[in-house]
Amino acid sequence: MHNQTITELSAGLKAGDFSSEELTCGFLQRIAQHGEALNCFITIAEEQALVAARAADVLIAKGEGGILTGIPMAHKDIFCTKGHKTSCGSKMLDNFISPYNATVVNQLESAGMVMLGKLNMDEFAMGSSNETSYYGAVRNPWDTNCVPGGSSGGSAAAVAARLVPVATGTDTGGSIRQPASFCGITGLKPTYGRVSRFGMIAFASSLDQAGPMTRDAEDAALILQAMAGFDEKDSTSLENEVPDYSAGLNNDLTGLKIGLPKEFFDEGLDSEVAKVIEVAVEEYRKLGAEIKEISLPNMQLSVPTYYVVAPAECSANLSRFDGVRFGYRCENPADLNDLYSRSRGEGFGAEVKRRIMIGAYALSAGYYDAYYLKAQQVRKLISEDFKKAFEEVDVIMGPTAPSTTFGLGEKADDPLSMYLSDIYTIGANLAGIPAMSVPAGFVAGKPVGLQLVGNYFSEGQLLNAAHRYQQVTDWHQRVPAEFA
């Protein structure tokens, strides 16, 4: 059962081949068997999962419920789940039992999905390797000495190892797409504002966006359908109507204009990864697409722009963690300032502290114009580059990451080199446009992701392009041998 897609599992449930309870027990068993070795789960919600599965079985027996009813899933531990620990990968929230649900959690629950647990992640989503988690690094199922990518590393590893059919992730600078690439799964970051951010612990509010992490594009369309939509509890939620994402999956790609930004194929890209991407692009040519070279001239500035904008926003967002109302509090504070400083000093890990301090500095008197204002102006230039590109092409393609997964500990002491692993993904967050990663091959047994970037609200088109590619390739069906 664990190798089936949502569509297949749903058909099995409806036909009575198995119940949601059996399906849930099956996946819980796989989690018990492999979860610890990969360290991808922070919380396993066995009891509640079985209750939800039995409720789904009642609905299915009555012929009610939708395509997601009774399908197991897991959330990145950044989504607030009522009554469950919601740690965000941090000691700061190790004791935090959320008093409410994120909108995304409510949506997938209403769709009848069964939550199996909460997935490991980089602390407060700050990291590209899942090594900054308070709960320890997650391991990549394709090579357990390597990182799964981050920050949604637990989600990517769990889906790749088939411990869950689908997981949620969040993407501030590549946190869905880069781990999807490293673990050989499909991940989609929607248009900014498409999915509610309510109850999703904020890192950088103008960049954060939640999305599905799945086995293939067809599953991603089903999950996005349930996640997308207006939410009055999110002040930047979009009111635009949500289209039917599954309807256009099989559309013909003849005449689709694909742009390859020359900046995505420069000296920073691993030459073996480049070859895999060239082969994937060739598949699109065979499918009838027209390929042309384009330019995103300011792309090289996207990482430095991000490392001003994201820390600035995070320094404001994370000021709420002060040891007063919830979360970690230091022992025996001498005074109020000591309470704040020690609770934060002891509760946050090194990378989170670095980013908060960079943000505080960039926003401080005398430096605001030189850093924050300048970064916002360059953000505009990067966004304009995409706008111009989409006057010429429908979809932009290239590698998701400059390399395949790297060894645990390899970049842990070198923040800048870690930051550069997001060089191809950050642009979409700065502009607010949708982008996804799909499995496109392997280099020395490690997965490579092809990135598809689209214009605002073009999720349907991206899913269509990804699905057609997955009809003629089988990279997305490969499972790491240990977990087959």
Place this chain on the structure above:
Amino acid sequence: MSLKAEDVVKIAHLARIEIKDEEIESYTSELSEILGFVERLNAADTKGVTPMAHPLDQVQRLRVDEVTEEDQRELFQSIAPETENGLYLVPQVIE
């Protein structure tokens, strides 16, 4: 941008993050390195460019000013480090 140890101490205070004396040196070099990296932005000509604070070209949506939440004080305070009589407790501020 090369920060000095005293800059890092000041930033840490602004951010209300305690850093230990033996950590100051490593934070000083790491933060300097990151700031040096972001200074690549200076290469961009941004004269007359409108700063982009947000990806959506929309004005802030406003809601009707009415009470929509119910009182959940007990639930919220059940996860607080220290409360008394419905109040959050912190060390004494006024002598």
